[in-house]
Amino acid sequence: MEISEIRNYDHIVIGSGLAGLSSALHLAKSGRSVAVITKREIDECNSRLAQGGVACVMDRLDTFDEHVEDTLTAGAGLCKEDVVRAIVEEGPAAIAELIELGAKFTTRGDLGYTDARSEFDLGREGGHHKRRVLHAGDITGAELERVMVAAVKARPNITILENHIAVDLVVSCGFDKKSPNRCFGAYVLDIEKNKIITFLAPATVIACGGTGKVYLYTSNPDVACGSGIAMAYRAGAEIANMEFVQFHPTILHHPTIRSFLISEALRGEGAVLKCRENKNAEPVEFMHKYHPMKSLAPRDVVARAIDSEMKRTGEECVYLDIRMHSEEELKRRFPNIFAKCLEAGVNMAKDLIPVVPAARFMCGGIKTGIDGASSIEGLYAVGETACTGLHGANRLASNSLLEALVVSRFAAKSINENFERFKESRPTKADSLNWRSGNAIDSDEQVVIAHNWDEIRRFMWDYVGIYRTNKRLERAKNRIKLIRKEIEKYYWDFTVTADLIELRNIATVAELIIDCSLLRHESRGLHYNADYPFLDPELECADTVIQRKF
Numbered sequence: 171m172e173i174s175e176i177r178n179y180d181h182i183v184i185g186s187g188l189a190g191l192s193s194a195l196h197l198a199k200s201g202r203s204v205a206v207i208t209k210r211e212i213d214e215c216n217s218r219l220a221q222g223g224v225a226c227v228m229d230r231l232d233t234f235d236e237h238v239e240d241t242l243t244a245g246a247g248l249c250k251e252d253v254v255r256a257i258v259e260e261g262p263a264a265i266a267e268l269i270e271l272g273a274k275f276t277t278r279g280d281l282g283y284t285d286a287r288s289e290f291d292l293g294r295e296g297g298h299h300k301r302r303v304l305h306a307g308d309i310t311g312a313e314l315e316r317v318m319v320a321a322v323k324a325r326p327n328i329t330i331l332e333n334h335i336a337v338d339l340v341v342s343c344g345f346d347k348k349s350p351n352r353c354f355g356a357y358v359l360d361i362e363k364n365k366i367i368t369f370l371a372p373a374t375v376i377a378c379g380g381t382g383k384v385y386l387y388t389s390n391p392d393v394a395c396g397s398g399i400a401m402a403y404r405a406g407a408e409i410a411n412m413e414f415v416q417f418h419p420t421i422l423h424h425p426t427i428r429s430f431l432i433s434e435a436l437r438g439e440g441a442v443l444k445c446r447e448n449k450n451a452e453p454v455e456f457m458h459k460y461h462p463m464k465s466l467a468p469r470d471v472v473a474r475a476i477d478s479e480m481k482r483t484g485e486e487c488v489y490l491d492i493r494m495h496s497e498e499e500l501k502r503r504f505p506n507i508f509a510k511c512l513e514a515g516v517n518m519a520k521d522l523i524p525v526v527p528a529a530r531f532m533c534g535g536i537k538t539g540i541d542g543a544s545s546i547e548g549l550y551a552v553g554e555t556a557c558t559g560l561h562g563a564n565r566l567a568s569n570s571l572l573e574a575l576v577v578s579r580f581a582a583k584s585i586n587e588n589f590e591r592f593k594e595s596r597p598t599k600a601d602s603l604n605w606r607s608g609n610a611i612d613s614d615e616q617v618v619i620a621h622n623w624d625e626i627r628r629f630m631w632d633y634v635g636i637y638r639t640n641k642r643l644e645r646a647k648n649r650i651k652l653i654r655k656e657i658e659k660y661y662w663d664f665t666v667t668a669d670l671i672e673l674r675n676i677a678t679v680a681e682l683i684i685d686c687s688l689l690r691h692e693s694r695g696l697h698y699n700a701d702y703p704f705l706d707p708e709l710e711c712a713d714t715v716i717q718r719k720f
Contacts, residue, residue, distance in 0.1 A: 174357070174366040174605035179205040179329070181585070182355055182371040184336045184398065187217035188311070189553025189574035190377030191318035196582030197375075198325045202589075205369060206328060207358055209335035209393060209668070213315050216379045216394055216554065217574065220311025221433035221507070222295055223275075223303040224575070225568035226261035229292055232300040234258050241569060244297040244468045245562020246695035246707040248411070253540045253559040257569075257576045264575040265304065273317045275304045281502060294438035295567035297468040301438075303568045308433055308504045314571065333361040335668050336378075336397060339405040340368065340603050341546060343720050351406050352595060353549035357605045361668050366605045372592035373548050373585045376402060376536065377578075380554040381415070381679050383672075385529035386631035389418050389431040395672045396679035398555035402536045403678060403718055408545040410557045410713045411534030412679075412686040414696040416565050417636050418530035419443075419472040422523070423487035424514045432490060432507060432525055434567050437465045439503065441492035443472070444522065445479045453489050453522060470564045470696045473527045477636045480526070489522035527636060531570060533561040533696060534686065537715060542581030545717070548592045550585065552578045557713075563695020618660060619669050622653050626680050634684055638699045643688050650681045682716060689714040 180202035183194045190206065198204045206212070227237050237258045242249050269275070276291045283291070293303040306313035322328050337359055342352040355370040378398030382390025403409050420432040437443075443465045444453035460475040461467035467475075476488050492500065497519035501508050504518070511518050536544050536551035538558055544551055553574045560573050585592075597603060629649055633642040654677045661674055690697055693704045694711065705711070 174368045176368045176370060176604060177205075179203045179369065179371045180589075181205070181373050181375070182207065182369050183375045183377060184356060185215070185377030185379060185553070185555070186212045186330075187215035187377060187379050187553060187574070188314055188318060188571060189217075189578050190375070191315075191322050192575055192578035193375045193377060193552055193581055194328055195318065195321055195325065196579055197585060198328050200586055200589075201327060204328045205371070206322065206330045207334045207336060207356070207369070208330070208332055209361070211332050212330055213319055214391065214393055215315065216390055217311045217571070218315040219389070219391060219431070220571055221308045221431060222435050222568045223293060223305030223310040224261075224265065224571040225298065225303050225566065226265050226572060227258065227302055228262065228265070228290055228304060229301065232302050236300055237302060240298050241560070241566045242562070243707075244564050244566040246564055247709050247711055248562035248695065248713070250559030256540055257558075257560055257573055260576045260579070261572050264572070264579060268314065268317060268575070271317045271321050273306070273314055275306055293435045294466075295434040296437060296463070296466050296472060297566045298438075303435065303438070305435065308435065308506045311571070331358075334367075335359050335361060335671055336401060337366065337666060337671055339374065339401050339549065340370065341405040343406050350547060352547040353405065354596060354603055356401070359666055359668060359671065366666065368603060368605050370596070370603065372589060372596060373550065375542070375581060375585075376549070376551045376555050377553045378555050381532045381683075382529045384627065384630050384676050384680050384683065385415075385635070386627045387421070387526070388529040389421050389429050390529065391429075395675045396532070397672070397675040398551065399532075399535050399682065400675035400678035402544065402546070402549065402551065403682060403716070405546060405549070406718050406720060407549065408537040408715050408717045409535065409682055410537040410715045411563075412532070412682045412716070413690050413714060414533035414561070414563050415529060415683060416469055416531040416533060416696050417473040417527040419469055419476050419527050420490060420525040421528040422510065422514060423526045424524070427510065427514050429528070430510055431530075432523060433504070434469070436490060436492050436504065436507070439492065440494055441465065441490045443476070443488055444491050445483060445488045446485055447483055449485075453491070468564055469567065473636055474698055476525075476527055487524040487526045490525055491522050492518055493520065495519065531565055533557070533563065533565050537713070540577065540580055541584035542577050543584055547595070550581045552581050563697065616669070619673050622657060623673050623676065626650070626653060626676055630680050630683070634680075634687060636698065638687060638697070640688075640699065640701045643684060643699075646684050647681075647688065650677065650684060653677055654681060685716055686714045
């Protein structure tokens with residue numbers, strides 16, 4: 171029986187997106203040791219692909235109250251107003267810190283404007299009634315990730331471990347079921363050396379990003395398997411609101427260019443959604459039939475409208491029309507999107523852009539407070555992995571990067587305040603927590619992993635996508651129960667690999683989405699079930715919370 175190596179740190183951060191690196195940077199200010207664990211290269215994450223920007227009140231014509239109100243409206247009665255307000259009001263300080271680190275946001279001067287209303291070129295996106303989205307061209311995420319990676323690498327007390335994938339959390343409930351559950355660290359696979367390492371620390375932060383790869387069509391990169399949520403659930407943490415999967419309305423529709431997102435910022439600059447009645451007809455506007463804000467409606471409304479129009483007409487896609495702007499203007503404002511569309515044979519200034527919806531963002535996740543603290547002592551979650559109450563039943567555009575920056579600051583503060591207590595509760599005999607491989611052997615049936623991966627993603631898209639029914643959800647539940655049982659047997663019988671870890675996590679997350687969807691007996695926000703009506707979004711409603719029982 172192989173027993174793993176043990177490594178000790180003061181802090182463990184799992185994930186290297188904006189939320190994870192921001193957490194590591196703030197924790198490192200204490201002088202204590204921080205390990206950043208990431209399963210690919212440090213900048214391979216959802217954050218790097220974010221195009222739109224960071225929603226933040228930076229204009230004298232805007233107010234915190236208005237940003238809060240737009241967030242609450244988009245969240246359809248499920249946002250926690252105190253959380254929303256605290257995050258919105260902390261935004262300017264977080265932006266100032268980013269700028270101090272070297273982040274370069276697009277200014278009005280960069281675009282040739284001479285008015286002094288605002289230093290920054292603030293964009294507007296769906297659900298926002300004011301211009302408040304700071305951006306760095308249309309590659310905001312890449313710019314922020316660049317700055318954060320440089321800052322983290324400059325800290326000598328931060329150790330970066332690339333090509334290391336977390337398998338499970340080390341928690342006390344696995345050894346002591348009588349005392350409150352406590353997190354001691356994580357079991358991690360060193361992919362290159364193919365060995366398990368036990369990482370122990372008084373405080374662990376999960377920042378593993380989203381769940382897009384649970385679905386057949388997604389704008390997310392391959393790393394977005396919901397691993398943080400899956401691990402936390404298996405460890406006994408409370409998981410909330412997993413039914414609220416945000417489908418981005420506009421992904422480029424092309425046979426070979428996959429998962430390329432056409433930013434909502436295009437609609438903020440006047441782009442209009444259009445659909446053909448048949449293959450020979452001229453595309454016409456349709457969003458006026460669905461919402462007063464038309465093409466600038468919140469994402470859940472737009473995604474359902476596009477899905478409905480495609481089903482009604484039988485067309486494979488709808489179109490974005492931004493031809494009211496010149497080629498020069500579009501190249502300046504959206505250089506990356508313009509280039510990618512040209513690669514697809516589409517000149518945005520002359521042609522309609524074909525688009526379809528795809529899985530984008532998880533509004534649910536590990537249930538936390540505004541400080542990222544989970545229901546397990548010593549375990550924190552930040553970014554898309556967490557469910558703080560900011561997004562409610564539908565995320566307001568560009569609030570996600572804001573949350574990643576702000577909650578990571580709050581989490582580091584909370585961890586620092588509680589560090590000595592966390593440290594004192596560590597087990598005296600660390601060897602008892604070590605990973606043991608048991609009788610597992612190498613597998614010669616990798617096809618099982620590939621087959622189950624494809625099947626899960628396909629039935630999640632068909633049965634638990636934009637349009638749901640009880641019958642479809644029950645069908646999905648029956649399938650995932652069988653697949654999960656098969657995967658768990660495979661997991662315990664064979665040696666752990668990165669592919670097996672990701673498959674196991676995808677299956678866990680899929681079942682959590684299905685279970686939460688079955689628990690919500692209404693249509694609200696991103697969760698549309700044709701068997702239930704939409705209830706008044708002004709009415710507060712309860713979270714759906716799931717917790718594994720030991």
